[in-house]
Amino acid sequence: xxxxxxxxxxxxxxxxxxxxxxxxxxxxxxxxxxxxxxxxxxxxxxxxxxxxxxxxxxxxxxxxxxxxxxxxxxxxxxxxxxxxxxxxx
Amino acid sequence: xxxxxxxxxxxxxxxxxxxxxxxxxxxxxxxxxxxxxxxxxxxxxxxxxxxxxxxxxxxxxxxxxxxxxxxxxxxxxxxxxxxxxxxxxxxxxxxxxxxxxxxxxxxxxxxxxxxxxxxxxxxxxxxxxxxxxxxxxxxxxxxxxxxxxxxxxxxxxxxxxxxxxxxxxxxxxxxxxxxxxxxxxxxxxxxxxxxxxxxxxxxxxxxxxxxxxxxxxxxxxxxxxxxxxxxxxxxxxxxxxxxxxxxxxxxxxxxxxxxxxxxxxxxxxxxxxxxxxxxxxxxxxxxxxxxxxxxxxxxxxxxxxxxxxxxxxxxxxxxxxxxxxxxxxxxx
Amino acid sequence: xxxxxxxxxxxxxxxxxxxxxxxxxxxxxxxxxxxxxxxxxxxxxxxxxxxxxxxxxxxxxxxxxxxxxxxxxxxxxxxxxxxxxxxxxxxxxxxxxxxxxxxxxxxxxxxxxxxxxxxxxxxxxxxxxxxxxxxxxxxxxxxxxxxxxxxxxxxxxxxxxxxxxxxxxxxxxxxxxxxxxxxxxxxxxxxxxxxxxxxxxxxxxxxxxxxxxxxxxxxxxxxxxxxxxxxxxxxxxxxxxxxxxxxxxxxxxxxxxxxxxxxxxxxxxxxxxxxxxxxxxxxxxxxxxxxxxxxxxxxxxxxxxxxxxxxxxxxxxxxxxxxxxxxxxxxxxxxxxxxxxxxxxxxxxxxxxxxxxxxxxxxxxxxxxxxxxxxxxxxxxxxxxxxxxxxxxxxxxxxxxxxxxxxxxxxxxxxxxxxxxxxxxxxxxxxxxxxxxxxxxxxxxxxxxxxxxxxxxxxxxxxxxxxxxxxxxxxxxxxxxxxxxxxxxxxxxxxxxxxxxxxxxxxxxxxxxxxxxxx
Numbered sequence: 001x002x003x004x005x006x007x008x009x010x011x012x013x014x015x016x017x018x019x020x021x022x023x024x025x026x027x028x029x030x031x032x033x034x035x036x037x038x039x040x041x042x043x044x045x046x047x048x049x050x051x052x053x054x055x056x057x058x059x060x061x062x063x064x065x066x067x068x069x070x071x072x073x074x075x076x077x078x079x080x081x082x083x084x085x086x087x088x089x
Numbered sequence: 090x091x092x093x094x095x096x097x098x099x100x101x102x103x104x105x106x107x108x109x110x111x112x113x114x115x116x117x118x119x120x121x122x123x124x125x126x127x128x129x130x131x132x133x134x135x136x137x138x139x140x141x142x143x144x145x146x147x148x149x150x151x152x153x154x155x156x157x158x159x160x161x162x163x164x165x166x167x168x169x170x171x172x173x174x175x176x177x178x179x180x181x182x183x184x185x186x187x188x189x190x191x192x193x194x195x196x197x198x199x200x201x202x203x204x205x206x207x208x209x210x211x212x213x214x215x216x217x218x219x220x221x222x223x224x225x226x227x228x229x230x231x232x233x234x235x236x237x238x239x240x241x242x243x244x245x246x247x248x249x250x251x252x253x254x255x256x257x258x259x260x261x262x263x264x265x266x267x268x269x270x271x272x273x274x275x276x277x278x279x280x281x282x283x284x285x286x287x288x289x290x291x292x293x294x295x296x297x298x299x300x301x302x303x304x305x306x307x308x309x310x311x312x313x314x315x316x317x318x319x320x321x322x323x324x325x326x327x328x329x330x331x332x333x334x335x336x337x338x339x340x341x342x343x344x345x346x347x348x349x350x351x352x353x354x355x356x357x358x359x360x361x362x363x364x365x366x367x368x369x370x371x372x373x374x375x376x377x378x379x380x381x382x383x384x385x386x387x388x389x390x391x392x393x394x395x396x397x398x399x400x401x402x403x404x405x406x407x408x409x410x411x412x413x414x415x416x417x418x419x420x421x
Numbered sequence: 422x423x424x425x426x427x428x429x430x431x432x433x434x435x436x437x438x439x440x441x442x443x444x445x446x447x448x449x450x451x452x453x454x455x456x457x458x459x460x461x462x463x464x465x466x467x468x469x470x471x472x473x474x475x476x477x478x479x480x481x482x483x484x485x486x487x488x489x490x491x492x493x494x495x496x497x498x499x500x501x502x503x504x505x506x507x508x509x510x511x512x513x514x515x516x517x518x519x520x521x522x523x524x525x526x527x528x529x530x531x532x533x534x535x536x537x538x539x540x541x542x543x544x545x546x547x548x549x550x551x552x553x554x555x556x557x558x559x560x561x562x563x564x565x566x567x568x569x570x571x572x573x574x575x576x577x578x579x580x581x582x583x584x585x586x587x588x589x590x591x592x593x594x595x596x597x598x599x600x601x602x603x604x605x606x607x608x609x610x611x612x613x614x615x616x617x618x619x620x621x622x623x624x625x626x627x628x629x630x631x632x633x634x635x636x637x638x639x640x641x642x643x644x645x646x647x648x649x650x651x652x653x654x655x656x657x658x659x660x661x662x663x664x665x666x667x668x669x670x671x672x673x674x675x676x677x678x679x680x681x682x683x684x685x686x687x688x689x690x691x692x693x694x695x696x697x698x699x700x701x702x703x704x705x706x707x708x709x710x711x712x713x714x715x716x717x718x719x720x721x722x723x724x725x726x727x728x729x730x731x732x733x734x735x736x737x738x739x740x741x742x743x744x745x746x747x748x749x750x751x752x753x754x755x756x757x758x759x760x761x762x763x764x765x766x767x768x769x770x771x772x773x774x775x776x777x778x779x780x781x782x783x784x785x786x787x788x789x790x791x792x793x794x795x796x797x798x799x800x801x802x803x804x805x806x807x808x809x810x811x812x813x814x815x816x817x818x819x820x821x822x823x824x825x826x827x828x829x830x831x832x833x834x835x836x837x838x839x840x841x842x843x844x845x846x847x848x849x850x851x852x853x854x855x856x857x858x859x860x861x862x863x864x865x866x867x868x869x870x871x872x873x874x875x876x877x878x879x880x881x882x883x884x885x886x887x888x889x890x891x892x893x894x895x896x897x898x899x900x901x902x903x904x905x906x907x908x909x910x911x912x913x914x915x916x917x918x919x920x921x922x923x924x925x926x927x928x929x930x931x932x933x934x935x936x937x938x939x940x
Contacts, residue, residue, distance in 0.1 A: 002728030007631070009650045033711060034638035035646050036631065063479065066487045070653045071627050073725050075668075075732075076661050078477060080433045087732050099506060099930050101577035106569070107908070108586040124573055125566035129532055133590045134874045136600045137607040141459045147536070147606055171563040172492040172570075179489025182482045221444040225543055228555055232539035237532075244539060244559055251552065252481035255440045259482075262431065262439065270443055278446060291450040 004045050004074030004085040007038040014068045016055035017047070024048050036070060044086040045074070112161060125170030127161055129237040150235040153300040155360055155367050160236025162359045165352050167242075174245045178252070181341055185256065188337045189263070197334035198264050205332050206264055212322060212393045213339075214261050214273020215283050219314065220254035222290040223247075226306040234299040242352055246307065249345060256341055263338075282392055286385040300360065301374050307353045309378035312412065313386055315346035316405045322393040350412075358416040372419040379409060437478035442471070445548040457546040463609040465681075466674035470547030473669050476661035484556065488563075495567060495651045502644040503574045512640040512708045514579070514927035515918055519633075519706040520572055520645065521581040521771040522698060526598045527629070528568040529589040533602040534617060535561035541610040550669075553662045554614075560655040564648075571648045578930075579923050580913045581771045588770060591885070592907050593876035594698075594762070596826045600873060601695045605688075607869070611670065612684055618663035620688030620741075624729065626656060627721040629699050636707040664729075671736040678737045683865065689741035690858040693750075694825040700755035701762070704784065705776065713787035718751040743858040746834050752788055753832060756796040761830045763803060764815040768900065770909045772918035775804040795837050812917050816900060818877045823852040823870055824859035831855050847871065 006021070008014035010032060018037055022028055028041035039045065052060045062083055074085035104110065105119035108128025113119045119127075135146045145152055150160060157163075169177075192198055201209075227247035234240040261269045277283050289310065296302040319342045328336050357375075361368040383406050390398040431439065448456050460467075479487075501507075511517070535558050542555035576582040589595050605616040634649035670677050700714035712720075730740040763773045776784060781800070784792045806813055819828035833841040834856075843854040847867045854860040863870045879885050883892060886902040904911055913922050 002731060003724065004728075005725075009654075034635045035650060036635055036638075063477070063483055063487065066477075066479075066654055066658070067490060068654065069657045070650055071631060071660065072657050073660075073728070075664065076476065078433065087728060099509070099578070102580070102926075103577060103583055105573060106576060106582070106586070107584045119573075121570055124569045128586055129565060129569075130536075131529060131533070131586070131590050131599070134596075134599075134879075136596070136603045136874050137869050137872045139607045140869075141462070141540075141607075141609060147603060171559065171566050172496055175485060175488040175492050175563075178481075178485040182485045182489075185482070217444055218446060224555075225551075228539055228543040228551075228558075231558065232536065232543050240536075240539075241562060244535070244555075244562060247539075247542075247555060248481060248484075248559055251555070252485070254444050255480050255482065258440050258443070262436075267431075267435075267439055270439055274443065274446065288450040291448045291456070294448065294456045295451050 001043045002087050003040045003042055004072070004087060005038055005040045006045060006047075006072040006085060007036055007070040008065075009068045009070055010035055010037045011068060017052055017065060017068070020051040020055050021045065021047055024051050038070075041085075044084065044088060046085075047083040049081050120168065121172070122165070122168035122170050125172075126165075126237050126241060130235075130240070148235060152233050153235065153298050154370055155298075155300040157360060157363055157367070161238045162363065163236065163239045163356050164359070165238065165242045166355045167348065167352055169242055169245060169352075171245075178249070181344065185338065185341050188340065189259075192334045192337055193263070198338075201264075201332055201334065205327070205330060208393075209327070209332060209335055210261060210264060210269040210273065211276070212318065212389065213257050214269050215277040215280075216314075216318065217254045217257045217261075217270070217273060218277045219286065219290060219310075220250045220257065222294065223250035223306055223311065224254065226293055226296075226302055230299045230303055234303075239299075239356065243303070246349060246352075249349070253342055253345070256339065260335070260338055282388040285387075286389065289381055289385040300371070303353075303356065304371065304374040305378040305382075307349075308357060308375060309382045309409075310385075311346070312350075312353075312409045313379070313382050313402070313405045314389075315342065316408060317386060317390060317401055318393065319343040319346060321401045321405070326394065326397075354412065354416050357418065361417050368417070368419060372413070375413055375418055379406065433478050437475060437480065440480045441475070441552050442548055453546070457544060459544045460546055460610050463611050463680070465611045465670060465677050467547070467670075468673055470549070472672065473547050473549035474665050475549050476553060476665045477658050479556065479658075491651050491654065492563075492567075495647055496570075498647040499567075499571055499574075499644050502571075507642075507644060508575055508578050509927075509930055510641045510643075514923050515706065515772070515774065516640045516642065516708050517575055517579045517923065518581065518771045518773075518918070519636075519702045520575055520642075521579075522702060522706075523645075524568065524572045524576075524582050524585045525588050525592075525770070526595055526698060528565050528572075529586060529595075530598050530602050531561050531564040531568065533606060535559070535565060537602070537606040537613050537617065540606070541613055544610050550614075550666065553665075554610075557618075557655075557659050557662060560659065563655065564652045567648045567652065571644045574644070578926070580910065580921070581923075584770070584908050587908055591876075592768075592770065592909075593765075593880075594769060594827075596874065596876050597698070598695060600826050601691055604691065604869070614663070614666045615670075615681060615684040616688040616691070618659060619667045620663075620685060621692045622656065623660045623663035624689060624726050625692045625696060625722065626660070627725070628696060628717055630656065631721065632703055632712055632717040633699065635711045636703065636709075639709045639711050640707055667733070668736075671733075671738065675737075682738055685738065686742040686858070687862050687865070689747070690743040690856075690862065691825065693743060693747045694827060694855075694859070697754045697758045697827065701758040704755035704787075705759045705780075710783060713784075714755045715751045715787060718748075723748060742861070743856075746856065746858065749834055750831070752791040753795075753837060756784075756788075756792065757830050757832070760796070760799060761819075761828055763800075764813070765819070765828075766917060767814040767816065767915055768904065768907075768909075770907070770914035772916065772921050772923065774918040775800045775807070791837065807917065807919070812920075814916075818880060820853055821875050821877050822855035822859050823873060823875070824854060824862045826873065826875060827855055829853070829855055 008018060018030060021039055022030060025041050025045050028039050028045060031038045049060055049062050072085055074087055077084045105124060109119045109123050112127040113123055130148055139147060224247050227243045227250060231240045231244035231247060234243060277287060293305045296305060323336050323339055357371060361371045383402060386402060390402040394401045538554045538558035538561060542551050542558050545551045589599060605613050630649055630653045634646050637645040670681055703714045762769055766773045781797060803813055821828055829840055829842060831841050833839045841856055843857060843860040845852055845860055845864060852863060880903055885906045887905050890902050909915055918924055
């Protein structure tokens with residue numbers, strides 16, 4: 001099994017997104033380096049709009065993650081409610 | 090970190106990069122526009138010929154018959170670089186969003202008479218494809234034109250044209266749903282009203298000279314189309330007949346046309362001013378493509394303005410001709 | 422009209438479909454092959470462009486919104502940096518040399534990418550591929566421009582940046598990045614996408630931006646961190662384009678696999694060679710280090726690339742031919758590259774130096790199998806010589822690889838004690854290469870690579886002197902004439918950091934604080 005990852009700039013905007021991802025993906029792990037937080041997850045990682053909305057207490061458009069996204073790996077599937085990274089087909 | 094500012098007054102060694110400095114008047118710092126644009130493009134010692142066009146270098150001024158000693162004379166009066174362009178468009182997009190909220194919360198598009206809705210869709214939906222042609226053509230200018238001052242704004246313009254196509258699409262979806270998009274495409278492909286215009290657009294897609302393409306697309310076609318449709322038809326006619334909601338949500342297009350005309354004029358003016366040969370060449374293109382564009386738009390004028398069709402298009406043409414005169418071109 | 426149906430908001434996918442795919446049509450007044458003349462000659466077969474999956478589905482309204490916001494944030498940082506003389510807050514003045522390489526060798530590539538994607542964005546027959554390429558084209562223009570704006574402030578206070586674009590078109594080592602990208606741009610649109618979006622962006626670009634930008638943060642350069650990460654947020658869209666395009670091409674026709682495999686082999690190796698410069702920046706040019714090149718290679722290339730090629734195996738794609746050699750090189754290339762620039766620093770507009778004691782220790786620890794054994798003694802020797810006033814500058818010209826254009830400095834795989842040389846004959850002319858892989862790239866397309874503008878050959882042919890130079894006059898100094906043609910300010914832009922104006926100025930600005938520099 002291979003890891004997928006997603007990384008964000010380490011700042012206040014990213015915080016609730018990172019927290020939501022860690023909450024929704026129990027196997028995911030965050031690694032911090034200067035200016036950057038990288039989340040690795042075995043095979044698959046999901047970003048849920050609803051979880052983020054609960055974190056921040058307002059509506060969230062998933063495309064807002066583009067503002068602080070740094071890099072990612074895996075195949076992407078995106079709709080209005082979630083963004084999935086995976087090595088599955 | 091603590092900086093002891095008393096240690097020494099820190100004087101800059103220079104104002105800007107060498108490839109920018111030669112375009113900055115006087116000994117002063119360069120503007121952001123200048124640092125983003127001037128001298129940006131590679132100019133020499135290219136390694137390989139393009140496999141898709143071995144007659145030319147990757148960056149090759151001879152792709153155009155227009156001859157300029159320095160293509161950086163084609164400055165953009167708006168001084169757009171990516172940041173100012175993106176922030177300006179983001180602001181306009183905010184305004185469009187507010188207009189939609191206003192219009193949709195009051196059901197203003199729905200409240201329009203069905204006939205008017207149908208007319209709006211008949212005139213506007215095929216224009217999605219015209220804007221798409223404008224996108225491809227400006228993208229091509231970005232791909233084969235010479236000098237960043239000319240090509241970078243063309244690339245912004247290409248994306249703007251995609252934005253226009255998508256704004257028209259959004260209007261169609263708001264009025265009626267995907268059905269009208271399909272009908273618009275059908276009209277574009279088959280309806281005799283649109284065929285002269287489609288031929289025009291398809292002919293521009295194979296123009297090889299980036300400057301001629303600039304004239305045919307941005308000056309001749311859009312120079313007539315936008316005044317005719319977004320000013321005369323939408324702002325004048327529709328507003329009088331209960332369609333002001335459409336004017337509200339398409340205000341981007343008329344504002345954009347006014348803003349971009351400054352850039353388009355500046356390009357033509359500077360290129361034509363450099364030599365008599367350039368002026369003859371560009372004037373010839375302007376006249377030939379304007380004549381064709383006028384013919385291509387005649388059926389659209391008929392559709393949109395009915396008995397005022399001839400007057401509307403002649404008015405638009407007269408405005409374009411006087412614009413040409415102001416740009417120093419040898420208009421007909 | 423049924424208001425219920427009409428009001429139903431379209432989801433992201435169908436909405437994007439209506440906003441892009443529906444815009445296109447089959448031309449009939451002009452032949453489709455004339456409208457799209459360039460996407461067939463490479464031999465890639467596409468049967469159904471509708472199968473193209475759009476990577477992220479940004480319409481222009483959303484694009485403007487998010488990009489506008491990113492730019493607002495970025496320029497706020499750039500403004501604040503200039504106002505607060507942020508250049509004085511960096512770890513030490515050696516750090517600036519990494520930025521010099523960036524503005525000389527990376528920013529012009531952003532420009533080339535902008536141009537190349539404009540070409541692809543016009544010429545793919547499929548509308549999804551076209552729109553994605555167009556967005557990337559303006560993103561890349563953004564990167565060129567934001568880099569110019571960020572580094573502009575450094576250029577005002579430090580040497581080695583003021584003629585960056587002039588140097589890109591002329592200076593010997595900058596022909597490495599220049600020829601790399603021109604190779605991609607002169608290929609057809611499919612090869613361009615495999616080269617740039619897949620092989621470079623998806624497989625290798627993390628190595629350029631992520632550790633380097635963390636390094637910038639660590640060295641107090643907040644403006645570079647901000648443009649770097651801000652650019653990288655576009656990059657994640659670009660990487661997605663890379664993986665979508667390769668899946669799409671491979672799924673369209675089995676005959677595409679062999680063509681794509683050859684491109685992956687070629688472009689992985691071209692990209693890997695190009696990154697030698699990045700390896701050296703990371704290991705030698707950041708006074709405060711975040712991770713070694715080797716660690717970055719393991720994290721971003723080996724583990725991530727491994728996952729990727731495992732995934733692509735089901736199409737019949739294998740890892741690139743140069744993969745093993747590249748992984749073996751992780752212990753060596755940064756040291757070999759730094760040694761080369763140390764040698765030729767008279768003709769390079771940035772500064773080099775020998776690592777100080779603490780840095781030697783770090784390198785020894787990070788490269789336990791190679792540094793102390795092969796490289797440290799050289800740097801110690803250079804340092805000794807310099808102390809005695811005999812700083813070594815190599816004034817002869819090196820032999821270059823015909824393909825990657827890097828001097829022949831890489832070791833024979835498996836034998837770090839000897840240099841790797843390869844050669845081949847083509848139409849009665851002998852061509853030289855740094856590796857089996859560069860040689861193979863040449864033999865697959867000799868008609869392209871014989872055109873290469875090799876800086877050393879050009880100098881010997883007399884093409885790199887200022888106009889009007891007469892090389893036959895008595896006392897003619899060819900190196901001085903070349904530096905003149907380069908427009909390098911001798912004594913300011915080049916030579917060892919220890920003796921530089923940069924060092925002297927920075928020390929004065931900081932009130933006499935001395936950094937840990939060797940010798």
